[in-house]
Amino acid sequence: MVxxxxxxxxxxxxxxxxxxxAAGQVVxxxxxxxxxxxxxxLRNYKHALDIYExxxxxxxxxxxAKKIAETQDILRDYDGSYNWWETTVSYEExxxxxxxxxxxxxxxxxxWEEAVQVLSEKGVNADSVPGVPDLLTLKSKRKxxxxxxxxxxxxxxxxxxxxxxxxNSYFVSDRxxxxxxxxxxxxxxxxxQYFSEEKSDFTDREYFKIYRQxxxxxxxxxxxxVPNTYNFSDPTFDKRQGVMFYSVTRGIKKVKKHDRITVQxxxxxxxxxxxxxxxxxxxxxxxxxxxxAVMNPFADEEAGRLYFTSDMPGxxxxxxxxxxxxxxxxxxxxxVNLGPEINTSGNESxxxxxxxxxxxxxTGHSGVGGMDVFQADYSATHxxxxxxxxxxxxxxxxDFAYRITEDGSGKNETYLSSxxxxxxxxxxxxxxxxxxxxxxxxxxxxxxxxxxDAYMATLRDHANNGNVTTNRTARGSLHAELEPDSDFGxxxxxPGYFSIADETITTKGFEGDxxxxxxxxxxxxxxxxxxxxxxxxxxxxxxxxxxxKPALDKLGEIMNKYPFLDLIVASYTxxxxxxAYNITLSNNRAxxxxxxxxQYNIAPGRVRLEWFGEQGLVNDCGDGVPCPExxxxxxxRSELILEAFPDRDVQYEIPxxxxxxxFCDTEALFEKIQNELAALPTIxxxxxxxxxxxxxxxxxxxxxxxxxxLPNLMLTIEGHTDQRGTEDFNQRLSERRxxxxxxxxxxxxxxxxxxxEIWFGKSRPIHDCKDLDCTEAMxxxxxRxxxxxxxxxxxxxxxxxx
Numbered sequence: 001m002v003x004x005x006x007x008x009x010x011x012x013x014x015x016x017x018x019x020x021x022a023a024g025q026v027v028x029x030x031x032x033x034x035x036x037x038x039x040x041x042l043r044n045y046k047h048a049l050d051i052y053e054x055x056x057x058x059x060x061x062x063x064x065a066k067k068i069a070e071t072q073d074i075l076r077d078y079d080g081s082y083n084w085w086e087t088t089v090s091y092e093e094x095x096x097x098x099x100x101x102x103x104x105x106x107x108x109x110x111x112w113e114e115a116v117q118v119l120s121e122k123g124v125n126a127d128s129v130p131g132v133p134d135l136l137t138l139k140s141k142r143k144x145x146x147x148x149x150x151x152x153x154x155x156x157x158x159x160x161x162x163x164x165x166x167x168n169s170y171f172v173s174d175r176x177x178x179x180x181x182x183x184x185x186x187x188x189x190x191x192x193q194y195f196s197e198e199k200s201d202f203t204d205r206e207y208f209k210i211y212r213q214x215x216x217x218x219x220x221x222x223x224x225x226v227p228n229t230y231n232f233s234d235p236t237f238d239k240r241q242g243v244m245f246y247s248v249t250r251g252i253k254k255v256k257k258h259d260r261i262t263v264q265x266x267x268x269x270x271x272x273x274x275x276x277x278x279x280x281x282x283x284x285x286x287x288x289x290x291x292x293a294v295m296n297p298f299a300d301e302e303a304g305r306l307y308f309t310s311d312m313p314g315x316x317x318x319x320x321x322x323x324x325x326x327x328x329x330x331x332x333x334x335x336v337n338l339g340p341e342i343n344t345s346g347n348e349s350x351x352x353x354x355x356x357x358x359x360x361x362x363t364g365h366s367g368v369g370g371m372d373v374f375q376a377d378y379s380a381t382h383x384x385x386x387x388x389x390x391x392x393x394x395x396x397x398x399d400f401a402y403r404i405t406e407d408g409s410g411k412n413e414t415y416l417s418s419x420x421x422x423x424x425x426x427x428x429x430x431x432x433x434x435x436x437x438x439x440x441x442x443x444x445x446x447x448x449x450x451x452x453d454a455y456m457a458t459l460r461d462h463a464n465n466g467n468v469t470t471n472r473t474a475r476g477s478l479h480a481e482l483e484p485d486s487d488f489g490x491x492x493x494x495p496g497y498f499s500i501a502d503e504t505i506t507t508k509g510f511e512g513d514x515x516x517x518x519x520x521x522x523x524x525x526x527x528x529x530x531x532x533x534x535x536x537x538x539x540x541x542x543x544x545x546x547x548x549k550p551a552l553d554k555l556g557e558i559m560n561k562y563p564f565l566d567l568i569v570a571s572y573t574x575x576x577x578x579x580a581y582n583i584t585l586s587n588n589r590a591x592x593x594x595x596x597x598x599q600y601n602i603a604p605g606r607v608r609l610e611w612f613g614e615q616g617l618v619n620d621c622g623d624g625v626p627c628p629e630x631x632x633x634x635x636x637r638s639e640l641i642l643e644a645f646p647d648r649d650v651q652y653e654i655p656x657x658x659x660x661x662x663f664c665d666t667e668a669l670f671e672k673i674q675n676e677l678a679a680l681p682t683i684x685x686x687x688x689x690x691x692x693x694x695x696x697x698x699x700x701x702x703x704x705x706x707x708x709x710l711p712n713l714m715l716t717i718e719g720h721t722d723q724r725g726t727e728d729f730n731q732r733l734s735e736r737r738x739x740x741x742x743x744x745x746x747x748x749x750x751x752x753x754x755x756x757e758i759w760f761g762k763s764r765p766i767h768d769c770k771d772l773d774c775t776e777a778m779x780x781x782x783x784r785x786x787x788x789x790x791x792x793x794x795x796x797x798x799x800x801x802x
Contacts, residue, residue: 033064040067042262045074062091069101076370076398076419078108086118099129108369108396144436145481146392149415149429151217156205157427159417160350162235163405165242168276169213170222170235171429174206208233210246212276224248226268226281237272238299241328244278245269245297245306255290264288265295267308269330285332286324288312293319298351303380307351310335317345321360341383342376350401358383361400371398373416393432395420436481437507438514439468443476443492443521446664450476451521455494459505462487482507482515490517497521498654498663522663524645524652530565530673531558531642532706534698535593536633540577542588544596552593555640556600558673562655565673566646567602569593570610574635575622582613589638608646618701618748630694639705642673683741683785687722690736692744700741703787704748714790715750717741719759722782723769731761737785 032055039048049071056064069084085102088094099119103126106115116126152158154175161171208231210222224232228251236245249265266287270278284306287294296309305323312322312335320343325333342348346364349371353359358378363371365386372394377385388394393402393416401417414432439459443451457478459468463486470480482488488505500519507515533555535548544552559565571590573582590609597607614622618634621627645652654663658672681699683692692700707713719738721730738757745755767778 032058033067036067040071045071049075062088062093065091066098069105073101073105073370078105078370078397081105082109082111082115086115089119089122096129099124099126103129110396144392144432144434146416146430146432148424149431151213151219153424153428155425157208157419158425158429159427160234160401161403161405161415161417161429162237163413164237164244164272164276165239166274167215167406169405170244171211171213172208172233172235173211174208175425207231207249210235214276220276222276222278224281225270225278226250228252231265234296236297236299238301240301241330242272243269243299243330244272245284245299247295247297250289252289261290264290264293267294267297267306282330284324286312286335296349296351298353300353303353306332307353308335309349309351316340316343318347318364319349321348321351323351338383341386347371352401352403353378354404359389359402361402368394369396369398369420371400373399373402397421398427435484437484437510437512439478439480439482439488439505439517440514441478441490441492441517441519443478443519446520446522451494452476455492455497455521457490457492459488459490462489484510492519492521493651494521495651496526496648497523498652520664522654525663526645526648528644529641529706529710530644532702532709533640534702534705535638535640536698537589537636537638539574539632539636540585542585542592544592549596551640552596555642556597556602558642559597559602559606560600562644562673564645564652564655565606565642567593567597567607568610568641568643569607569638570612570616570641571638572612572616572635573614574632575614575617575625576632579613583611586611586613593638593640618704630697634697634701637701639709641705641709644673681787683737683787684780685737685783685785687779687783688725688733690733690740692740697744700744701748704745704750706789707745707750707754708748713754715745715755716788716790717755717757718786718788719757720764720782720784720786721762722779723762723765724779725762727761731759734759734761737783741785741787 032051036048036051036055039045039051049068052064052068052071056068065084065088069081069088072078072081072084082102082105085098085105089098089102102119103112103115106112119126119129149161152161152169152171154173156173156175158171158173158175161169163169210224210232211219212222213219222232222235224246226232226248229248230251231249232246234245234247237243238245245267246269247265248268249263252261252263255261266289267284268281269284270281273279284294292310292312294308294310294312298307300307300323304325304327306326307321307323309319310322311319315337321338322335323338324335337343338348338351342358342360344362344364346362348360348362348364350361351358356378358376359373360376361371361373365372365374365388367374367388368391373389375387375389376383389402393399395418397418397420399416399418399420401415403415405413405415414434416430416432417427418430419427441457443455443457445451452475457470457472459470459480460466461468461483464483468480468482468488470478472478478492482505484507486507487503488507489501489503490505491499491501493499498521500521502517502519505515505517533551535551536545537543537548538545555567559567569590571586571593573585573589575582577585587609590611594604594607594609598604614635619627619631621631621635654661661672681696681703683696683699685691685693703715707715717738719734719736721733721737723730725733735757738759742752742755742757746752762782765782766784767774767782769779769782772778
């Protein structure tokens with residue numbers, strides 16, 4: 001140690017005098033900052049940081065705070081960077097550039113809202129600060145998941161994986177001793193004015209070393225045979241020649257004609273034997289350990305190129321990426337800068353190529369974290385179309401050394417190095433598994449317009465028995481990443497809409513990368529009347545008559561079949577007896593329907609009762625008006641209205657038997673129930689007559705109530721005759737038969753514009769009696785008026801409420 005210190009003093013006598021003097025006296029503020037600036041120029045960042053912090057403690061000014069924040073950025077100490085940028089922006093001298101750095105550090109520390117609030121208190125709108133990337137635009141560009149590489153990570157920094165021709169893995173680590181402070185290694189081999197024997201002054205940790213993990217999982221250290229090796233890293237192989245390239249930083253203490261030196265990393269290569277030992281060593285011809293760095297080699301043996309990182313003169317700022325051609329005799333050409341498509345004023349490093357894709361890390365391109373991995377298109381003559389690889393390949397930390405390796409069996413494995421949160425150490429090695437399949441679902445309404453307001457989606461992985469995270473875009477589409485070889489189910493729900501359930505999603509046997517679905521959210525047609533019937537009572541009675549039971553039995557059966565149907569019972573009396581008596585009687589009649597429906601296990605809550613006494617007479621048989629018993633009978637009634645989806649507070653489901661129907665057209669539901677219940681009567685007439693038979697008045701009463709209760713219904717009235725008589729006579733007769741039905745319904749309050757008359761004469765018989773010897777009963781079936789219901793376009797929920 002004494003010998004080392006003497007050499008240090010010999011090389012840095014002036015500097016040592018300043019430092020020793022500082023130990024005994026206070027160094028002037030400006031002198032301390034100037035000295036720290038010199039250390040920054042020499043890339044002694046850790047040492048510079050210590051001096052800046054001491055100077056700030058002595059005199060806390062804006063300029064020094066900003067220098068500390070910038071140094072923390074260089075050192076990738078993102079917690080420290082955030083705290084010092086927050087200190088920097090607290091000064092009046094702070095500008096938009098400082099605000100941008102502050103917000104950027106907030107993104108890297110998941111403290112965005114806190115930073116926005118700090119700036120807001122200064123009167124600065126974070127949205128107006130230029131140069132801060134939107135992290136949301138960089139999410140989910142890869143269908144991958146990351147897992148820590150088994151057996152490779154430690155509490156220190158571990159990074160860069162390469163494999164030799166036998167499938168053994170080689171990686172870099174500083175897993176030995178930890179000295180003054182825990183901070184991430186910079187993965188750029190440390191350079192300094194002088195070196196300690198036991199640690200890197202660049203990181204305050206043990207020097208980087210290369211380790212080998214054989215195919216059984218055993219890890220051993222690879223020994224560099226380059227004399228005075230301190231940092232030893234970045235293994236890469238030309239397997240055909242059995243050569244390993246690597247970076248080293250040597251312990252150079254003195255160079256002729258230089259009284260102050262900064263030792264830079266260099267690239268060497270050696271033969272590799274089967275035991276994983278290096279044989280010999282040769283520097284590449286473009287090393288210059290005193291002038292610039294040459295490091296992070298990647299051997300592209302297919303193209304005969306060696307890519308590397310360097311800050312040699314003529315670059316674009318920071319460190320740039322270069323390549324140099326070499327042949328089988330290890331003759332090297334001249335370095336070629338990869339150009340402005342790849343290189344920026346920031347730092348580019350850790351090149352890798354596979355096929356027509358080129359991968360690298362950068363702090364200069366717009367990214368998620370401090371250093372991100374990028375992908376570019378590659379050809380022998382061009383690099384272009386640089387793309388951030390997005391989350392989760394990138395994180396808010398540093399992500400670098402993206403590698404695709406082949407094991408001994410030819411299987412590809414993808415590795416990434418990162419200091420993202422949740423790792424085991426300072427830098428960790430992760431395996432990237434391209435196992436996810438992209439799931440994209442468009443959620444639209446009945447008009448085909450994407451639904452962009454809130455809805456809830458739950459995507460379940462049946463194989464793994466858990467939910468899958470989903471994300472929604474601004475346009476309403478749903479995105480998720482699915483595990484392979486699994487089955488999934490999704491439910492999508494929104495208040496006031498039928499929920500969607502899809503259990504057909506599977507990645508089993510799926511060879512593509514994206515599963516697509518389109519789901520239609522359909523508004524629930526609340527309080528939609530779908531059927532009307534009428535039952536009648538004897539005078540002064542409320543017991544259910546035998547002739548009423550078939551109608552109620554039919555309703556009980558269909559209500560059991562469709563639990564979304566409720567029954568409204570509106571009961572009436574004729575005008576005889578007092579108002580109070582009739583109110584009670586109509587109440588009893590409504591209750592009698594409820595009691596009858598109990599035999600079908602229809603819950604009382606599904607039957608809603610209304611009673612009106614003698615109000616709502618269907619004719620002029622009021623108090624004191626003499627009327628035949630048949631007219632009084634029409635008033636002694638309960639109108640039965642089936643209403644679909646009656647409760648606006650209930651989130652109904654589409655019935656299973658209707659899953660195939662398009663519920664955007666509510667007519668589908670209406671017509672299906674109408675058909676099941678045979679809702680409308682056919683009116684028959686006597687020979688040559690158009691007078692309405694009294695028996696059909698009850699049928700038309702039911703039709704009238706249905707039209708009143710279902711205001712969106714239209715009625716078509718079709719008049720027919722038998723085939724006896726002339727065409728002209730029968731045409732006029734069919735017209736009169738349609739008109740008498742329309743007139744009756746007019747009297748019951750149905751508007752003309754809701755009814756359409758069509759008359760066919762004898763042109764559409766049920767039985768063609770021209771060729772048959774028809775009986776009177778067959779002729780009777782031809783003498784008819786048929787009623788058909790249709791619907792106006794269904795109005796929206798809002799329209800119904802107006």
